[in-house]
Amino acid sequence: MSVSTSVVSINGLSKVFGKGGVTALQGIDLEVERGEFVSLIGPSGCGKSTLLRIVGDIIAPTEGEVAVNGKPARKARLDRDYGIVFQAPVLYDWRTVAKNIALPLEMLGWNRAKRAARVRDMVELVELGGFEKHHPWQLSGGMQQRVSIARALSFSPALLLMDEPFGALDEMTRERLNLELLRIWAETGSTVIFVTHSISEAVFLSTRVVVMSPRPGRVASIVPVDLPQPRTAATREQPRFFELVTRVRESLHAVGADEVEETLATEDELA
Amino acid sequence: MAARVGKRVVTFLLVLGGLWALWEGYKWLWERTAWSKPFRVDDLTLPHAHAILLQLGESTSTGDDLWLFLIRAALFTAKSAAVGFAFGAVVGFFLGVVLVQFDVLRRGIMPYVVASQTIPILALAPIVVRGLGSVSIGGSPPPDWVRVSVIASYLTFFPVTVNTIRGLRSADPWALELMHSYAARGWTVLWKLRVPSALPYIFTALKIAATASVVGAIIGEQTASISNGLGGAILNFNQYYVLEPKNLWATNFYAALLGIGFFLVVLLAEKVVVHRAPERLV
Numbered sequence: 338m339s340v341s342t343s344v345v346s347i348n349g350l351s352k353v354f355g356k357g358g359v360t361a362l363q364g365i366d367l368e369v370e371r372g373e374f375v376s377l378i379g380p381s382g383c384g385k386s387t388l389l390r391i392v393g394d395i396i397a398p399t400e401g402e403v404a405v406n407g408k409p410a411r412k413a414r415l416d417r418d419y420g421i422v423f424q425a426p427v428l429y430d431w432r433t434v435a436k437n438i439a440l441p442l443e444m445l446g447w448n449r450a451k452r453a454a455r456v457r458d459m460v461e462l463v464e465l466g467g468f469e470k471h472h473p474w475q476l477s478g479g480m481q482q483r484v485s486i487a488r489a490l491s492f493s494p495a496l497l498l499m500d501e502p503f504g505a506l507d508e509m510t511r512e513r514l515n516l517e518l519l520r521i522w523a524e525t526g527s528t529v530i531f532v533t534h535s536i537s538e539a540v541f542l543s544t545r546v547v548v549m550s551p552r553p554g555r556v557a558s559i560v561p562v563d564l565p566q567p568r569t570a571a572t573r574e575q576p577r578f579f580e581l582v583t584r585v586r587e588s589l590h591a592v593g594a595d596e597v598e599e600t601l602a603t604e605d606e607l608a
Numbered sequence: 609m610a611a612r613v614g615k616r617v618v619t620f621l622l623v624l625g626g627l628w629a630l631w632e633g634y635k636w637l638w639e640r641t642a643w644s645k646p647f648r649v650d651d652l653t654l655p656h657a658h659a660i661l662l663q664l665g666e667s668t669s670t671g672d673d674l675w676l677f678l679i680r681a682a683l684f685t686a687k688s689a690a691v692g693f694a695f696g697a698v699v700g701f702f703l704g705v706v707l708v709q710f711d712v713l714r715r716g717i718m719p720y721v722v723a724s725q726t727i728p729i730l731a732l733a734p735i736v737v738r739g740l741g742s743v744s745i746g747g748s749p750p751p752d753w754v755r756v757s758v759i760a761s762y763l764t765f766f767p768v769t770v771n772t773i774r775g776l777r778s779a780d781p782w783a784l785e786l787m788h789s790y791a792a793r794g795w796t797v798l799w800k801l802r803v804p805s806a807l808p809y810i811f812t813a814l815k816i817a818a819t820a821s822v823v824g825a826i827i828g829e830q831t832a833s834i835s836n837g838l839g840g841a842i843l844n845f846n847q848y849y850v851l852e853p854k855n856l857w858a859t860n861f862y863a864a865l866l867g868i869g870f871f872l873v874v875l876l877a878e879k880v881v882v883h884r885a886p887e888r889l890v
């Protein structure tokens with residue numbers, strides 16, 4: 338595998354919190370190619386967020402190396418190579434929707450006109466037209482998360498890191514935003530690493546699903562998702578979709594994930 | 609909109625009427641029963657509320673009517689208090705910012721900042737006022753009101769510093785990580801995240817400081833024997849209380865109104881400056 342096509346390249350990564358404390362991650366190897374949509378799934382506490390934060394150089398690994406766009410993670414962060422979306426929208430209350438989206442652009446030193454033009458595009462991309470002047474608390478949870486996605490995409494980063502971005506939303510909103518995210522991913526051609534607790538969400542969105550095991554966090558198995566693109570609401574009804582969901586679920590059971598995620602019950606009934 | 613304003617006015621009038629009824633009811637009851645606890649009530653210790661109002665039309669020894677005399681005094685005090693408030697707020701804010709940025713400084717300096725507030729203002733004011741009186745700025749000592757405003761700022765800066773520190777620290781950890789992901793510099797994080805996060809806290813402090821600055825100015829005037837303001841008026845009318853108690857009562861009302869006015873100005877500024885979810889306003 339040549340390094341040049343990898344957007345993220347993780348080698349022998351380990352993370353121990355505190356001196357002789359919790360081993361959150363151990364011996365992680367993972368390559369993410371340009372244009373991929375990779376989901377991380379695994380039981381709570383298996384180190385998904387930790388892995389994402391190390392890729393984003395928010396925390397440092399104990400051992401091993403992370404390269405983003407062929408550079409050390411720190412260099413990639415300083416070059417603003419990635420955008421990040423957290424589980425909560427993390428919007429600034431004192432800024433309007435437009436100003437929130439423009440935040441990273443201000444830091445990049447874009448001038449007012451350029452910022453305004455980009456914000457207009459982004460608002461259109463996440464379909465929030467008419468809400469530019471609203472403050473975050475005047476929006477629904479799903480709309481807030483869309484602002485957060487627009488903000489992460491505003492400066493066209495090659496890589497998008499998403500940590501359970503739709504975890505707090507209801508099923509209907511989540512499915513709509515899933516479709517929207519896929520459309521944006523296709524339009525922008527970016528690479529996504531996506532943390533989720535939902536098996537169906539992981540399968541529906543991804544080109545590959547990385548199943549992680551806990552204590553210590555490792556990559557247990559990788560499930561390639563060969564569902565055709567573009568994915569639509571009908572994708573969720575294809576037999577292949579259910580086969581893949583079952584495969585991911587079995588991998589999760591194999592790593593001792595006892596917690597059954599909420600969407601499983603309904604999927605069983607359908608299957 | 610008009611209905612809401614109308615409702616406010618009605619509430620305000622009702623509360624005002626209630627207070628008046630309490631005042632007069634208390635006076636009536638205590639006079640009737642001749643209770644002497646906590647103190648005997650008569651026209652000397654507690655004049656009628658309307659009598660105090662009417663007193664405003666009486667002329668004073670300066671030749672002005674009382675209401676005008678008190679407005680002049682209140683404006684003088686307001687000037688020192690406002691300048692002191694602004695100065696104290698700015699100093700308090702920057703002190704807070706510096707102390708948060710440099711932890712070593714905070715541990716070294718904070719005890720003295722706290723200690724400064726344990727010195728009774730009554731002991732400190734004469735020293736400051738006299739000390740500044742012997743300082744020469746451009747050939748002459750600073751005018752009276754400037755010296756008084758220093759006292760006012762002394763009472764103002766402390767709550768602002770404490771709340772600025774607390775507010776700057778209140779920034780959401782995720783928002784800080786977001787800034788880190790943008791490779792934002794320390795000053796950018798301060799300006800774009802920490803200071804806006806701190807604003808509700810700072811405004812809470814400013815509300816406390818607004819009234820404190822009026823009190824500080826009045827005490828400053830009294831200890832410096834400056835007679836143009838409300839502080840001087842209070843001392844003067846206190847001396848002649850037995851002859852005319854209503855003058856002092858009226859002066860106290862002016863002082864209270866001035867404090868409320870300061871508070872309302874800060875409240876208004878907060879409404880304009882702080883854009884926060886209504887329930888998240890501290």
Ligand SMILES: Nc1ncnc2c1ncn2[C@@H]1O[C@H](COP(=O)(O)OP(=O)(O)OP(=O)(O)O)[C@@H](O)[C@H]1O
Pocket residue numbers: 354355359360361379380381382383384385386387388
């Ligand atoms: N800052 C920290 N200090 C100490 N331990 C930590 C820290 N952050 C995470 N951990 C530990 O590392 C392990 C992995 O945590 P992490 O947050 O990455 O899990 P996760 O897979 O994202 O879980 P969840 O699905 O619940 O979000 C956990 O055991 C956690 O207790």
Ligand SMILES: [Mg+2]
Pocket residue numbers: 385386387500
């Ligand atoms: Mg997590």
